[in-house]
Amino acid sequence: xxxxxxxxxxxxxxxxxxxxxxxxxxxxxxxxxxxxxxxxxxxxxxxxxxxxxxxxxxxxxxxxxxxxxxxxxxxxxxxxxxxxxxxxxxxxxxxxxxxxxxxxxxxxxxxxxxxxxxxxxxxxxxxxxxxxxxxxxxxxxxxxxxxxxxxxxxxxxxxxxxxxxxxxxxxxxxxxxxxxxxxxxxxxxxxxxxxxxxxxxxxxxxxxxxxxxxxxxxxxxxxxxxxxxxxxxxxxxxxxxxxxxxxxxx
Amino acid sequence: xxxxxxxxxxxxxxxxxxxxxxxxxxxxxxxxxxxxxxxxxxxxxxxxxxxxxxxxxxxxxxxxxxxxxxxxxxxxxxxxxxxxxxxxxxxxxxxxxxxxxxxxxxxxxxxxxxxxxxxxxxxxxxxxxxxxxxxxxxxxxxxxxxxxxxxxxxxxxxxxxxxxxxxxxxxxxxxxxxxxxxxxxxxxxxxxxxxxxxxxxxxxxxxxxxxxxxxxxxxxxxxxxxx
Numbered sequence: 446x447x448x449x450x451x452x453x454x455x456x457x458x459x460x461x462x463x464x465x466x467x468x469x470x471x472x473x474x475x476x477x478x479x480x481x482x483x484x485x486x487x488x489x490x491x492x493x494x495x496x497x498x499x500x501x502x503x504x505x506x507x508x509x510x511x512x513x514x515x516x517x518x519x520x521x522x523x524x525x526x527x528x529x530x531x532x533x534x535x536x537x538x539x540x541x542x543x544x545x546x547x548x549x550x551x552x553x554x555x556x557x558x559x560x561x562x563x564x565x566x567x568x569x570x571x572x573x574x575x576x577x578x579x580x581x582x583x584x585x586x587x588x589x590x591x592x593x594x595x596x597x598x599x600x601x602x603x604x605x606x607x608x609x610x611x612x613x614x615x616x617x618x619x620x621x622x623x624x625x626x627x628x629x630x631x632x633x634x635x636x637x638x639x640x641x642x643x644x645x646x647x648x649x650x651x652x653x654x655x656x657x658x659x660x661x662x663x664x665x666x667x668x669x670x671x672x673x674x675x676x677x678x679x680x681x682x683x684x685x686x687x688x689x690x691x692x693x694x695x
Numbered sequence: 696x697x698x699x700x701x702x703x704x705x706x707x708x709x710x711x712x713x714x715x716x717x718x719x720x721x722x723x724x725x726x727x728x729x730x731x732x733x734x735x736x737x738x739x740x741x742x743x744x745x746x747x748x749x750x751x752x753x754x755x756x757x758x759x760x761x762x763x764x765x766x767x768x769x770x771x772x773x774x775x776x777x778x779x780x781x782x783x784x785x786x787x788x789x790x791x792x793x794x795x796x797x798x799x800x801x802x803x804x805x806x807x808x809x810x811x812x813x814x815x816x817x818x819x820x821x822x823x824x825x826x827x828x829x830x831x832x833x834x835x836x837x838x839x840x841x842x843x844x845x846x847x848x849x850x851x852x853x854x855x856x857x858x859x860x861x862x863x864x865x866x867x868x869x870x871x872x873x874x875x876x877x878x879x880x881x882x883x884x885x886x887x888x889x890x891x892x893x894x895x896x897x898x899x900x901x902x903x904x905x906x907x908x909x910x911x912x913x914x915x916x917x918x919x920x921x922x
Contacts, residue, residue, distance in 0.1 A: 464770060579872060586865050586866045592860055593856055594855070594856065603853075603919050606916050610870070610912050611870070613908060614870050618869070618870075621873035621876045622872070622876065627863075685847070
């Protein structure tokens with residue numbers, strides 16, 4: 446397995462591999478997001494209690510799921526970067542963090558928009574909302590540290606350590622916030638208690654979740670490709686690559 | 696490498712850090728003054744009524760403690776980094792996490808422990824009911840080693856960046872949240888007359904976890920920064 450994996454520690458090999466994946470990921474993302482959101486927003490039946498406003502779930506839930514998934518992915522990349530000193534993994538941190546931060550923001554924003562008609566307030570100090578907000582801060586911290594150093598390599602390693610420190614803390618923060626919430630306000634609003642969804646709603650949601658997964662993967666792939674190209678610009682293959690791409694007008 | 700010499704290194708480093716810090720006392724006193732001044736500002740801002748002040752006292756004292764930990768963080772590695780002794784620390788034939796734990800302990804002795812001793816004064820100023828003073832000091836006693844350890848991680852990560860102050864607070868404050876929640880909850884449950892046993896045990900567990908893992912992160916961060 447290591448013999449097979451080893452070439453991908455090099456920027457060029459990873460760049461080509463990601464290039465081969467990108468069209469498939471993009472196509473799958475477009476297909477699943479279009480079907481999932483189209484079905485969810487236009488054809489799924491309205492909720493008997495929440496009416497049409499529940500439909501934001503088709504964006505909110507996938508975004509929230511992959512905001513956390515992306516953080517896990519980033520932490521795995523950070524571990525690989527620190528343990529095996531693989532530079533591609535360092536760049537992957539920079540590729541994943543902004544995507545994850547945006548997903549977190551989308552989850553927070555759609556949550557606020559959903560919260561207004563449902564609970565009558567844009568923001569509630571609810572456990573899930575609060576830990577999602579803290580997740581956004583953690584992403585911003587990793588990004589800020591990554592770009593704070595003049596030497597990109599140092600920044601990447603520092604950000605990798607921070608991402609790992611963060612991933613140890615995420616469950617602690619999550620449970621402490623849950624606990625804090627239950628202590629302070631008891632059972633006021635717990636909205637995500639899933640009243641087992643009917644199939645007509647669940648199917649588009651699942652499709653939408655798959656769509657967001659492919660979308661996240663496609664965005665990260667594209668960003669990682671850009672990052673590799675940017676960092677390897679001094680290498681002949683990268684210059685050649687850029688020359689070729691310029692000729693083809695890509 | 697035998698065990699005894701690792702301990703010798705550790706002791707020497709702690710003695711050295713103590714000596715250096717005690718020659719610059721203002722660095723120790725200023726974060727404490729900061730806490731007292733922040734605590735003084737709150738009655739002026741929200742009014743001196745005991746009902747409001749007693750209600751927010753724990754939160755104010757703890758937030759002030761978190762912020763002062765950030766203020767005192769530069770002292771941990773900054774001077775050592777600038778004069779090159781941090782590199783010598785890395786080169787020592789002793790495990791770097793152990794040495795990091797030594798530096799964290801000294802930092803706690805000079806920044807954390809005085810805060811615990813200062814807590815009754817802050818509690819008095821904020822009219823916290825006297826029954827809760829003991830638990831407030833206990834949470835600070837358990838929580839400040841955690842603060843020192845986490846701050847050391849942040850300080851080691853940002854030491855090579857001239858001015859890391861704002862960045863440091865961005866990195867560290869989210870990680871302080873569990874500490875803040877459990878400490879405030881412990882005092883709160885004492886105030887309402889229930890046992891704070893569970894919260895205190897949770898805090899103690901978190902402290903042990905942090906003191907176990909943070910030195911490893913500090914060591915990794917120092918290696919990155921010195922490189």
